[in-house]
Each structure stands twice: as structure tokens, then as C-alpha cells.
Amino acid sequence: MRALRTPVGLAAGLLLVLLALLAVFAPLLWGSRADAIDTDALQQGASAQHLLGTDALGRDIFYRVLVATRLTLGLALVATFVGVTAGLVLGSLPSVLPRWAGRLVTSAVNIAVAFPGLLLALFFAVIFGTGTVGAVLAIAFAITPSFARLTQTLTASVSGRDFIAAARVCGVGRFRLLVRHVLPNIAEPLVINATLAAGSALTAFAGLSFLGIGVQAPSYDWGRLLGEGLNRIYVSPAPALGPAVAVVLAGLAFNLFGEAAASAASHRQVVRQRSKPLHESTVEERDGEGVLTVRNLRVSFPGAAGWITPVRGVSFTVGQGEMIGVVGESGSGKSLTALAVSRLVEDPGVVTADRLEFAGKPVTETSPRELGTSLAMVFQDPMTTFNPTRRIGRQLAEVSEVHHGMSRKAAFERVVDRLRAVRIPSAAKRARQYPHEFSGGMRQRAMIAMGLMGEPRLVIADEPTTALDVTVQREVLRLLARVREERSAAVLLISHDITVVAQTCDRVLVMYAGRIVEELPTAELFTSARHPYTTALLAAVPDLETDRDAPLAVIPGRPPEPAEIGAGCPFAPRCPVADERCRNEEPELTEVEDGHRVACWRLVEGLPGLDDAMPDEKCRDGELRAGRVS
Known part of the structure; x- marks a missing residue:
């Protein structure tokens, strides 16, 4: 103790x-x-025989x-x-x-x-x-x-x-x-x-x-x-x-x-260990395999009527230096997938997978010490992630002190260097300030700097631009892109904004009701998206030519709660082309082209009516038009 x-x-x-x-x-x-x-020693004082004396009865x-x-x-x-x-x-x-x-x-x-x-x-x-x-x-x-x-x-x-x-x-x-x-x-x-x-x-x-x-x-x-x-x-x-x-x-x-x-x-004592060269990762990657490999990932929680599974059989691979975007509505399982990959799902949540490996090592069986700082997580709201009672510099320095055995002085110097790397002015001064003294964009950059205290091979960014204005949002996205280019780090970007993903990522994973319903290269997002949910997301994004007098386009209905998912495709109640099979049998994620996977019965069978849910010519030219989904 x-x-x-x-x-x-x-x-x-x-x-x-x-x-x-x-x-x-x-x-x-x-x-x-x-x-x-x-009775012969009543109320005596202290003595060799009675060290504290006796009471009125001689005891x-x-x-x-x-x-x-x-x-x-x-x-x-x-x-x-x-x-x-x-x-x-x-x-x-x-x-x-x-x-x-x-x-x-x-x-x-x-x-x-x-x-x-x-x-x-x-x-x-x-x-x-x-x-x-x-x-x-x-x-x-x-x-x-x-x-x-x-x-x-x-x-x-x-x-x-x-x-x-x-x-x-x-x-x-x-x-x-x-x-x-x-x-x-x-x-x-x-x-x-x-x-x-x-x-x-x-x-x-x-x-x-x-x-x-x-x-x-x-x-x-x-x-x-x-x-x-x-x-x-x-x-x-x-x-x-x-x-x-x-x-x-x-x-x-x-x-x-x-x-x-x-x-x-x-005040937890800092556990120091022998210093390791920072350029050497604690996890080795197998030749020919991705930095992160996920197969049939499931996350379940106990409920009143049995186990509830918000993430249901997610599979994907993130390659070295690759930037992948994950999009979907709230509750689709994006953040929970990231938490499961990072081993941050709290008890009594249960994470299972046929294969969950980071750089060739099974994530669930590898100790945090062995994983080291190769995996970095950038959370959605750094104001609640940073401890408000401790200075930014001390919180960042703990990474190097604990994982790399650095002295307090050396760790602080590294903090200043990393804050400069993420373009925070007056880094030495800022390192001595508290989180509330940072703006929203600076806190987000400081969170990225914390991930860079080691040498990350994968950065998971969970909604890093939420609640930021467009200028700061652009700076944060450019910073993630620079981290990827300079360090050959893979990036898994989770976002509600499909246009942000389209502009910054190599591939996009579209999630709905705890599953990936479509995966394709972002270069083909506006021209080859095949799932009705993906096309509805694209069509619901307004542009400068959108009719201001017309109501904004929305996807009718709402996503199902994890406990409400039954037989059939979860998107069927909101899908304009769903048929009886869609309502009774859930489709598997199937490869329709090289690097393009879709989970939809209508696509596999090539049934008519899909064109009504596809983007029009303007979308195929790279622009998004509102009003496509009623």
C-alpha cells in the first residue's frame, strides 16, 4: 500500500x-x-512497582x-x-x-x-x-x-x-x-x-x-x-x-x-523505469499487416433484459501512415469502437473480437507497459479530459516520466518541444498554465501534443473538431495531417462531418447501428457511394446553392437504440428502397469492388429503385446538394 x-x-x-x-x-x-x-496501595503515585500509580481501590x-x-x-x-x-x-x-x-x-x-x-x-x-x-x-x-x-x-x-x-x-x-x-x-x-x-x-x-x-x-x-x-x-x-x-x-x-x-x-508516485530511446517503439509490427487489425469486434453491456451490444461485429484494418475516417450519426458506435480498440471500455462492459491486434500484438493480452505510447488517443472534449487543478505541462510530462523514465526536468523540456510542434506560441509559458487559461483550439492542440509525447504509430482522434469554429477546425485537421506525414503515423479520425472526412482521409468507414455499412476510398465517396444511408448523409449536407426557403434535408426517423435492434437491416425503417427481405434479414458487409464493401441487399441483387437514393450529377462532381432525402 x-x-x-x-x-x-x-x-x-x-x-x-x-x-x-x-x-x-x-x-x-x-x-x-x-x-x-x-488495600495497602490506595491512590499511590507513580513508582517502579506501579508505573502510573494506583486508583482508589489500589488497582x-x-x-x-x-x-x-x-x-x-x-x-x-x-x-x-x-x-x-x-x-x-x-x-x-x-x-x-x-x-x-x-x-x-x-x-x-x-x-x-x-x-x-x-x-x-x-x-x-x-x-x-x-x-x-x-x-x-x-x-x-x-x-x-x-x-x-x-x-x-x-x-x-x-x-x-x-x-x-x-x-x-x-x-x-x-x-x-x-x-x-x-x-x-x-x-x-x-x-x-x-x-x-x-x-x-x-x-x-x-x-x-x-x-x-x-x-x-x-x-x-x-x-x-x-x-x-x-x-x-x-x-x-x-x-x-x-x-x-x-x-x-x-x-x-x-x-x-x-x-x-x-x-x-x-499524488500517485511516478513509477520510473530504465529510459528507452524514444525512436524505438515498444510494439513491433508484423511485416505485411496493418498497424491496427480489427475483426468481428463486439462491445456489450448488461441490461435489464439481458446483454445489449452497441457495437456488433466491426471489422477493418488501418495501414501504416494511412488516415481513415469513421462517420455516422450519434449512437452509431463510432466512439465506442475507438474506446474498445484503446482498452478504455469500463467495467461491466465486455469487449470481444476474433482478432484485435495493434502492430502485431493482441491488444487484450498485451500490458499497457508493453504497448507503451505507440497508441495515442485525442478525446472529443479536452476540457473534461485535462485535470483542471493541474498545470498543462505537468499533465503532459507524466507521459514521459512514467513510460520513458525521464527526469522531471527532461520531461518538461520535452513538453515544451511538443507544444511548439503543435504550434502553441510561448510554449514554455503555456506549459505552466492551467487548462482554463487555454482556448478551445489550444486545448485540443495540447491534447494532440500529449499524444506526441511518445512516438505514436496510431492516433485515434475522437471528434477532435467538435465545438470549434471553422478556422480552428482547419488548424487542428492540418496538425493531424502533419503528424501523419512527418511521423508516418496512422490516424483514425472519428467525425460527424462527412465532408471533413472526405477532405482529409484516404478511406471512410460509414457506421450505422453498431456496424460498418459501407467502406470505400474517399476519392470515390461522391461518385461511387452505394449504400442508401451513405447517400442520404451526403445529400443532407447543404452547400452555398441550397434553396434557403426550402427546409433542410434530413434523414427521416431516428437511429435505433442498441436494445431495439431486431431482425433485418437496422436502416430499413428509414430506407426509401427497403423491401421485405431488408426487414427480415440483415445483410453482411460484402466487397462489391476492389476496396469497396457494402452491406445492402438491394445492391447485391441489383434491384431497381436504388438510383432514387443515389447522389445526383452535382454530387458526383464533388458538390453536395440538400433536399435529396425527404
């Missing part, structure tokens, strides 16, 4: 182990001595402090467990209850958090009465509000992530979503804060026993021993100092260990 690698964490861990050993063995070894009454206080470890720690841990469990339930309820009920729970927690914890403990102690059970419940319910607030905050931070949204789309219920997706992702901070809460519970319990409303005679804990020894502290301070030191040390052990664990979780 990383917390034990720090001096503070190691010291706190050893102290906790010592306390655990005392809690287990002290009553067995010294229980009889702690309870032995000696040795030192042994009583050791024996009291079990009850003190046990009650503190029980109170922590009850409080943390109650806080976890209250904090999670807004995620599973209806909105109005969740708001009531949140409001109640917010009101409770406004009161100091000790005041709440005293309030509940009065309600539950004096004694061990009342004190445990009082401290537990005093811990509950703050832990509930923490759980609510962490749950809200995770609930907005993409994999949570994907699970909702797949039909995962609220309770299952909470247990399977949310809680495992917030477990680490919850455990750390539970450790801190245990230290607070221990000191609070000692305080209640000291005031006389906690542990009652004949039982005793450190707080009760402290209260008994305080009556004669001016005459003999040792009987009070002994349990006081025990409370302080135990509280410090829990709190320092929790702080060390939190520090280790927030």
Missing part, C-alpha cells in the same frame, strides 16, 4: 498494529492484574490502561461502522429515490451538517441516555451527516461521467447503477474518510466517558480512567497522563494513517 511507503504512514501503520495487538492480548495477559484490589492504572485498549477501540470502531453505514445509505438515497424524495433527504443532511459534531453527539447522548449503547449511537449519528454529505458529493461527481450515461442508456436500474458503477468508483475516498472518522470517534467517545455519560462502572475505557485520574492531577499527574497519552496516540494513529492514505491517493 502506498500509504506505508511514507514515514508518516509507516509510523501510523505500526502504531495501529501495536494497538490492535494490545486490544487482542492485553486483557488475556494483564486482565487479572488490572482488576486486582490492593494498577498502567495495566488498566493497557486492558482498556480493547473496549476503547472496539466501541470507537462500532460507532464508526454504524455512522459510516448510515451516512453511506443517506448519501446514496438521492441517487435511487424519486427527485422530490431525494431533495428532502439532501436538505435534511445539509441541516444536520450545519451543527458541530460534538454538539450533535451531546444532543444524541441526552436522547439515548447514559451508558455504552447510548454513547455508541450518539457518536455514530454525529458522524452520519458529514459522511452522508461526502457520499452525496462523490456520487454526484461520478454520476456525470460518460460510462454512467452509457449504463443508463443500456437500461441499468438505479440501484444496480449505484452498486455496480458509482460506489466502486468512490470507494477509495470513502475508506480514507472512514479511517479519519474512526480517530474522531475514539476521541469523542473518550470525551463522553470523561464527562460520565459514556462507559459506566464496572467497565472502563480510557475516557473513564482519565476522568478518575483528573481528580488528583495536582497531587499525582501520572494517573491522568497515562490514559490521556493513550487517547492522543490512538487518535493520531488513525488520523495520520488516513491523511497518508489520502495523500497517496491524490
Whole structure:
């Protein structure tokens, strides 16, 4: 555990182990001595025979402090467990209850958090009465509000992530979503804060026993021993100092260990390895094969009615230095395919493929260390990808520090060089800035620079021009093209804009409902597109000659949800030339010409009526006309 690698964490861990050993063995070894009454040694001070003196019945206080470890720690841990469990339930309820009920729970927690914890403990102690059970419940319910607030905050931070949204789309219920997706992702901070809460519970319990409303005679804990020894502290301070030191040390052990664990979780130590020459890739490519080979790729998620498969049997190859575009409507499986290739599909998603190889190595069986930085991913929104609390330079430098074993100084110099390579002015100054100080286009270029911190052989760009104006969009596309030319890197460009793909890529993959429905060279896109969906996409793009008084062309209907895909061609309900076979049997992707594959029954059989869905002469001349699809 990383917390034990720090001096503070190691010291706190050893102290906790010592306390655990005392809690287990002290009553067995010294229980009889702690309870032995000696009328000849009443209220004696510290001596060689009695290290902390004796109490009013002549019992040795030192042994009583050791024996009291079990009850003190046990009650503190029980109170922590009850409080943390109650806080976890209250904090999670807004995620599973209806909105109005969740708001009531949140409001109640917010009101409770406004009161100091000790005041709440005293309030509940009065309600539950004096004694061990009342004190445990009082401290537990005093811990509950703050832990509930923490759980609510962490749950809200995770609930907005993409994999949570994907699970909702797949039909995962609220309770299952909470247990399977949310809680495992917030477990680490919850455990750390539970450790801190245990230290607070221990000191609070000692305080209640000291005031006389906690542990009652004949039982005793450190707080009760402290209260008994305080009556004669001016005459003999040792009987009070002994349990006081025990409370302080135990509280410090829990709190320092929790702080060390939190520090280790927030600042992961950089794993350094022997430096490798950057021009040498960690993955070798087989002769005569593509950089990326995908055969029958499937991505599935569990749903309420069974497994849902948003990506269904995708196959393609990306060659060295080749730029391939992937187009399709939202929900067609483009980004999920890229995530699956990059091994970024979160559990419980399942990725299967007959063959999924990057540069000759099976992706699913190769460790991230072995893959190295040969595969780079440029995400759609760098503002949510970059950590907003860390400087751009530090985030980019981690790539070289972790994967290439560079020193911090050398890695930063490489960051500056890579920022210059992507045309970011004043690179050294910009590297010390935070993501919010960058414009949208500069953040996207910084994301590309992160991919260039190594020597990538494949760059997967997932909607890199989304939400950018046309000028910045052109700069980003030119940058990707330059990366491809200068480094012979392959590029897989995912985009909604079919014209962008046509202008920049060598080949285009058209996806619909989780499958590739057409693959062809971009040079033939406007003249040889054969699938009705591809021609509809082309026809739906307006140009300068589009009639402004006429409504914009659209593809009627909507793409099917992954759980709605049944028998037949998924595009059949929206296709102007679909027949009965199209509605009952799904076509396979078939090669109709060299380098041109189409999944359509009408094309294979050469049935009439297809010309109505094809681009007109103006489209074949390289221009796009609106109004072709009603």
C-alpha cells in the first residue's frame, strides 16, 4: 500500500498494529492484574512497582490502561461502522429515490451538517441516555451527516461521467447503477474518510466517558480512567497522563494513517523505469499487416433484459501512415469502437473480437507497459479530459516520466518541444498554465501534443473538431495531417462531418447501428457511394446553392437504440428502397469492388429503385446538394 511507503504512514501503520495487538492480548495477559484490589496501595503515585500509580481501590492504572485498549477501540470502531453505514445509505438515497424524495433527504443532511459534531453527539447522548449503547449511537449519528454529505458529493461527481450515461442508456436500474458503477468508483475516498472518522470517534467517545455519560462502572475505557485520574492531577499527574497519552496516540494513529492514505491517493508516485530511446517503439509490427487489425469486434453491456451490444461485429484494418475516417450519426458506435480498440471500455462492459491486434500484438493480452505510447488517443472534449487543478505541462510530462523514465526536468523540456510542434506560441509559458487559461483550439492542440509525447504509430482522434469554429477546425485537421506525414503515423479520425472526412482521409468507414455499412476510398465517396444511408448523409449536407426557403434535408426517423435492434437491416425503417427481405434479414458487409464493401441487399441483387437514393450529377462532381432525402 502506498500509504506505508511514507514515514508518516509507516509510523501510523505500526502504531495501529501495536494497538490492535494490545486490544487482542492485553486483557488475556494483564486482565487479572488490572482488576486486582490492593488495600495497602490506595491512590499511590507513580513508582517502579506501579508505573502510573494506583486508583482508589489500589488497582494498577498502567495495566488498566493497557486492558482498556480493547473496549476503547472496539466501541470507537462500532460507532464508526454504524455512522459510516448510515451516512453511506443517506448519501446514496438521492441517487435511487424519486427527485422530490431525494431533495428532502439532501436538505435534511445539509441541516444536520450545519451543527458541530460534538454538539450533535451531546444532543444524541441526552436522547439515548447514559451508558455504552447510548454513547455508541450518539457518536455514530454525529458522524452520519458529514459522511452522508461526502457520499452525496462523490456520487454526484461520478454520476456525470460518460460510462454512467452509457449504463443508463443500456437500461441499468438505479440501484444496480449505484452498486455496480458509482460506489466502486468512490470507494477509495470513502475508506480514507472512514479511517479519519474512526480517530474522531475514539476521541469523542473518550470525551463522553470523561464527562460520565459514556462507559459506566464496572467497565472502563480510557475516557473513564482519565476522568478518575483528573481528580488528583495536582497531587499525582501520572494517573491522568497515562490514559490521556493513550487517547492522543490512538487518535493520531488513525488520523495520520488516513491523511497518508489520502495523500497517496491524490499524488500517485511516478513509477520510473530504465529510459528507452524514444525512436524505438515498444510494439513491433508484423511485416505485411496493418498497424491496427480489427475483426468481428463486439462491445456489450448488461441490461435489464439481458446483454445489449452497441457495437456488433466491426471489422477493418488501418495501414501504416494511412488516415481513415469513421462517420455516422450519434449512437452509431463510432466512439465506442475507438474506446474498445484503446482498452478504455469500463467495467461491466465486455469487449470481444476474433482478432484485435495493434502492430502485431493482441491488444487484450498485451500490458499497457508493453504497448507503451505507440497508441495515442485525442478525446472529443479536452476540457473534461485535462485535470483542471493541474498545470498543462505537468499533465503532459507524466507521459514521459512514467513510460520513458525521464527526469522531471527532461520531461518538461520535452513538453515544451511538443507544444511548439503543435504550434502553441510561448510554449514554455503555456506549459505552466492551467487548462482554463487555454482556448478551445489550444486545448485540443495540447491534447494532440500529449499524444506526441511518445512516438505514436496510431492516433485515434475522437471528434477532435467538435465545438470549434471553422478556422480552428482547419488548424487542428492540418496538425493531424502533419503528424501523419512527418511521423508516418496512422490516424483514425472519428467525425460527424462527412465532408471533413472526405477532405482529409484516404478511406471512410460509414457506421450505422453498431456496424460498418459501407467502406470505400474517399476519392470515390461522391461518385461511387452505394449504400442508401451513405447517400442520404451526403445529400443532407447543404452547400452555398441550397434553396434557403426550402427546409433542410434530413434523414427521416431516428437511429435505433442498441436494445431495439431486431431482425433485418437496422436502416430499413428509414430506407426509401427497403423491401421485405431488408426487414427480415440483415445483410453482411460484402466487397462489391476492389476496396469497396457494402452491406445492402438491394445492391447485391441489383434491384431497381436504388438510383432514387443515389447522389445526383452535382454530387458526383464533388458538390453536395440538400433536399435529396425527404
